[in-house]
Amino acid sequence: MTIFSTRLREARKARGFSQERLGIEAGIEPATASARMNQYEKGVHQPGESIVQQIAAVLDLPVAYFYCVNDDEAHLLQCFHCLETDEQRQVIDLVENLALRN
Numbered sequence: 001m002t003i004f005s006t007r008l009r010e011a012r013k014a015r016g017f018s019q020e021r022l023g024i025e026a027g028i029e030p031a032t033a034s035a036r037m038n039q040y041e042k043g044v045h046q047p048g049e050s051i052v053q054q055i056a057a058v059l060d061l062p063v064a065y066f067y068c069v070n071d072d073e074a075h076l077l078q079c080f081h082c083l084e085t086d087e088q089r090q091v092i093d094l095v096e097n098l099a100l101r102n
Contacts, residue, residue: 004052005043007066007074011059012041026054 012022019041023033028051039045047055056063062081068074080088 001041002043002046003069004046004066005041007068008037008055009041011061011065012037015059017059022055022058025058026051 012019015022017025018034019037020030020034023037024030026033028036036045036047040047052063052066056066060081062077065074065077065081068077080091083091
């Protein structure tokens with residue numbers, strides 16, 4: 001399996017979606033939604049950029065989350081995505097200050 005397929009399966013299950021429901025809500029034809037999501041999760045096929053964007057929107061995650069190899073970085077992206085814009089700016093400032101100390 002690819003990192004994309006692993007993250008997709010984890011995110012879908014965490015939200016309590018079936019493969020079919022996620023596929024349909026992401027705009028995939030209902031007759032093929034379950035099969036296509038299954039293929040994405042198994043790493044048989046890789047979805048195009050627009051489908052990844054739609055899946056991310058349905059799961060309320062940033063697209064980059066699906067491609068993070070490191071679990072901590074993926075979790076950080078997931079948390080960052082949930083913040084309001086001003087809170088995101090505060091996190092960026094904090095991280096920049098920490099990075100400058102090193």
